[in-house]
Amino acid sequence: MQGDEWFEITASELPIAQVYEWAVRPDCGAVVLFSGTVRDHADGRTDVTSLEYEAYEDAVIPVFTSIAAETRTRYPDAKRIAILHRTGELQLGESSVVVAVASGHRPAAFDAARFAIDALKESAPIWKKENWSGGSDWGTRAQDIVAPNKVSGNAS
Numbered sequence: 508m509q510g511d512e513w514f515e516i517t518a519s520e521l522p523i524a525q526v527y528e529w530a531v532r533p534d535c536g537a538v539v540l541f542s543g544t545v546r547d548h549a550d551g552r553t554d555v556t557s558l559e560y561e562a563y564e565d566a567v568i569p570v571f572t573s574i575a576a577e578t579r580t581r582y583p584d585a586k587r588i589a590i591l592h593r594t595g596e597l598q599l600g601e602s603s604v605v606v607a608v609a610s611g612h613r614p615a616a617f618d619a620a621r622f623a624i625d626a627l628k629e630s631a632p633i634w635k636k637e638n639w640s641g642g643s644d645w646g647t648r649a650q651d652i653v654a655p656n657k658v659s660g661n662a663s
Contacts, residue, residue: 513589514571516564516633521591521602530587535609537616541624543604545597554639560594560603563632567592570655574626577655582619584610590623592633603635626658 513529523542530538545558575588587609597603606623610616627633630653636645 511587512572512575513587513591514568514575515591516562516567517591517593518595519593521593521605523602523605526589526591526605526607530589530607530609532586532609535586535611535616537611537613538607538609539613539616539620540605540607541620542602543624545599545601545603547599549637552637552639554641555599555637556640557596557598557638558603559596559636559638559643560592561634561636562592562594564594566632570631571627574623574630574655577626577658578608578619578623580656581622582608582610582615584612584615585619586610588619588623590627592627592631594633596638622658626655629653629658630655 527538527540547555549555571590574590578588579585585608589607592604606620608616608620608623610619632652634645636643
């Protein structure tokens with residue numbers, strides 16, 4: 508973490524409580540923290556047991572930096588931005604990603620956090636493999652990586 512930005516790619520458990528505490532600022536009335544967790548299903552599959560994440564680690568932090576810059580361009584009230592993602596095998600219920608945004612007011616915090624996670628999914632060179640009792644395969648909805656300033660936002 509440096510100043511008002513905290514970016515990390517790690518095989519370790521994500522420090523969700525610390526991210527929230529770090530994001531709080533006296534001039535901000537809102538902190539939105541999103542945590543994406545491993546669930547037991549995916550498109551067409553109801554028996555997911557774990558996920559594995561791989562990343563082109565040398566490129567991830569520069570992409571997170573670009574996401575934060577674009578977030579600040581679109582939502583100038585965003586004061587602190589944290590983007591952290593795990594790699595390796597994660598079990599059901601574990602957090603794979605956390606995004607936090609602090610701002611003066613809740614609309615900007617919600618919108619900026621939503622944009623940041625959407626941009627991460629479209630821009631960061633991070634891939635997931637789904638594991639189930641009978642095998643494994645790379646996650647569905649794979650797409651070409653786009654620059655954060657090309658992300659439309661509000662993805663599902």
